[in-house]
Amino acid sequence: MSDSPHSHEAHGLAGKLAGGFIDSKLTPLVVVASVLLGLFAVIMLPREEEPQIKVPMIDVMVAMPGATAKEVEERVTSPMEKLLWEISGVEYVYSTSRAGESLVIVRFKVGYDQETALVRLNQKLQSNFDRIPPGVTAPLIKAKSIDDVPILALTLHSDRYDPVTLRRLAAELEDAVKQVADVAETTLIGGQHRTILASIDPAKLAARNLSLAGIVPILQQANRQYRSGEITSGNTDVLIESGAFLHSAEEAGEVVLGAFGGKPVYLRDVAELSDGSDDPDHYVLFGHGAASGEVGEEENAVTLTVAKRPGTNAISLAEKVLAKVDALKGLVIPDDVEVTITRHYGETAAEKSNELLYHMGIAVVSVSLLILFMLGWRESLVVAIAIPSTLALTLLVFYLYGFTLNRITLFALIFSIGILVDDAIVVVENIVRHYRLPENRGRSPIQVAVGAVSEVGNPTVLATWAVIAAIVPMAFVGGLMGPYMRPIPIGASAAMIFSLLIAFIVTPWAAVKILKPAGGKESGGK
Numbered sequence: 001m002s003d004s005p006h007s008h009e010a011h012g013l014a015g016k017l018a019g020g021f022i023d024s025k026l027t028p029l030v031v032v033a034s035v036l037l038g039l040f041a042v043i044m045l046p047r048e049e050e051p052q053i054k055v056p057m058i059d060v061m062v063a064m065p066g067a068t069a070k071e072v073e074e075r076v077t078s079p080m081e082k083l084l085w086e087i088s089g090v091e092y093v094y095s096t097s098r099a100g101e102s103l104v105i106v107r108f109k110v111g112y113d114q115e116t117a118l119v120r121l122n123q124k125l126q127s128n129f130d131r132i133p134p135g136v137t138a139p140l141i142k143a144k145s146i147d148d149v150p151i152l153a154l155t156l157h158s159d160r161y162d163p164v165t166l167r168r169l170a171a172e173l174e175d176a177v178k179q180v181a182d183v184a185e186t187t188l189i190g191g192q193h194r195t196i197l198a199s200i201d202p203a204k205l206a207a208r209n210l211s212l213a214g215i216v217p218i219l220q221q222a223n224r225q226y227r228s229g230e231i232t233s234g235n236t237d238v239l240i241e242s243g244a245f246l247h248s249a250e251e252a253g254e255v256v257l258g259a260f261g262g263k264p265v266y267l268r269d270v271a272e273l274s275d276g277s278d279d280p281d282h283y284v285l286f287g288h289g290a291a292s293g294e295v296g297e298e299e300n301a302v303t304l305t306v307a308k309r310p311g312t313n314a315i316s317l318a319e320k321v322l323a324k325v326d327a328l329k330g331l332v333i334p335d336d337v338e339v340t341i342t343r344h345y346g347e348t349a350a351e352k353s354n355e356l357l358y359h360m361g362i363a364v365v366s367v368s369l370l371i372l373f374m375l376g377w378r379e380s381l382v383v384a385i386a387i388p389s390t391l392a393l394t395l396l397v398f399y400l401y402g403f404t405l406n407r408i409t410l411f412a413l414i415f416s417i418g419i420l421v422d423d424a425i426v427v428v429e430n431i432v433r434h435y436r437l438p439e440n441r442g443r444s445p446i447q448v449a450v451g452a453v454s455e456v457g458n459p460t461v462l463a464t465w466a467v468i469a470a471i472v473p474m475a476f477v478g479g480l481m482g483p484y485m486r487p488i489p490i491g492a493s494a495a496m497i498f499s500l501l502i503a504f505i506v507t508p509w510a511a512v513k514i515l516k517p518a519g520g521k522e523s524g525g526k
Helices: 015-022 025-046 069-084 112-126 163-177 202-205 211-220 248-251 315-328 344-374 377-401 408-434 443-476 481-485 487-515
Strands: 057-063 090-098 099-109 140-144 152-158 183-188 194-200 224-233 234-244 255-260 263-266 272-279 299-308 338-344
Touching: 015 443, 015 487, 025 377, 025 487, 057 069, 057 112, 069 090, 069 099, 069 112, 069 315, 099 112, 112 140, 152 163, 152 315, 163 183, 163 194, 163 299, 163 315, 194 211, 194 248, 202 211, 211 255, 248 263, 248 272, 255 299, 299 315, 315 338, 315 344, 338 344, 344 377, 344 408, 377 487, 408 443, 408 487, 443 487, 481 487
Parallel strands: none
Antiparallel strands: 057 099, 057 140, 090 099, 152 299, 152 338, 183 299, 194 272, 224 234, 255 263
């Protein structure tokens, strides 16, 4: 009798797929290739704690000096709200009116392109500049997104340095961190800026025929540096700069404000100068709580926050930034300044991802053990081959779709494990049943397996698509919940489709290799 899987009977789509791969040398390569593609996807997928949801938000800030909050609302905020509502894609408009300033926050629909939203808002405002009331400044526009949330916060603290010095050290560290690839934005919180304070004596100023309004431009002009030209000599260009920045109170005191009685009037003649800091708008202190067991005095502190670019792996970026900081210790950061990680989004993302991967492994083992007790160890092994292949291809779909590896995508994989083995179980059980039928004794195991697959092919396809039809509508839910939960229907549907193909292509091949009895007399699962 011929061993051809196509002998004696016509098969449906499932039977033809099984017949084409059941004795092919390409079938094991399909399994290996799918697993390798899945490993590639795991390596390339950015890891995050939560899914990335595009919710474009734009802040529009307008100043109206001298106006009350009521005047700002009536003359600026309300007209601007009506104007911004005319932009297509706007879902919400929030506003806050204060004395002298207005803040309007425009939120676009979920999934709306950030660049398109920014361009349309700019066009709308610029085309209506003629409607700006007198005394109102031009609007300041700043776009925001979920990626602006810092993934890392580094707090520099010490009991030996004042807020001004800590701020300067943190600024130097910030410049170095900005050079790390994929760092989008950094922010310094706390500390104080170094400032040269000049307390003007009005009587001395008036006695020398000077006014405060007249000396302010002079001081601004004195604290500037200009490029005045260049000298070329051979292959060398020498840049010429004029002016200089003021670095100390002594230098500021030498600024000439004018002349009186034939003598120059210096700033030190009409003002008391001191080298200090500006008035803080907030205080940042670092200390340990009682739960840490290290209760002590609070120390001056400055915090540096780091945000990532969209689509960047939060874990790898955090590791790069921390490696950069470690390399700067002893160089930029003194030994007596401690750097404490007060927020590590990459670490929490890694912990939650690893925890879910661990539970996914438990789910795979649990399903395999259940099949082992119900069908037998050979049948369990055949079904288990389908699990890594299907999960690997599903991960590849996540990568191609632009998802990240987060708690929702991993939950989708765990959710899929219970349903992706259904097709393989049906196929394996029917192959075993056909092996045990008396009329199939003496027939080629390949022919028996192909016939068994063909027999359950159409019902299996129908059942698979029925499950997909029940899950897919979840992918079209609107609002914030839609994009947040979208990996579940997409991942589960992809897993079902791949499990169907694996059940028709790989499972019959594995069944023949593993379940084929010695001499073709009995099933390996008997």
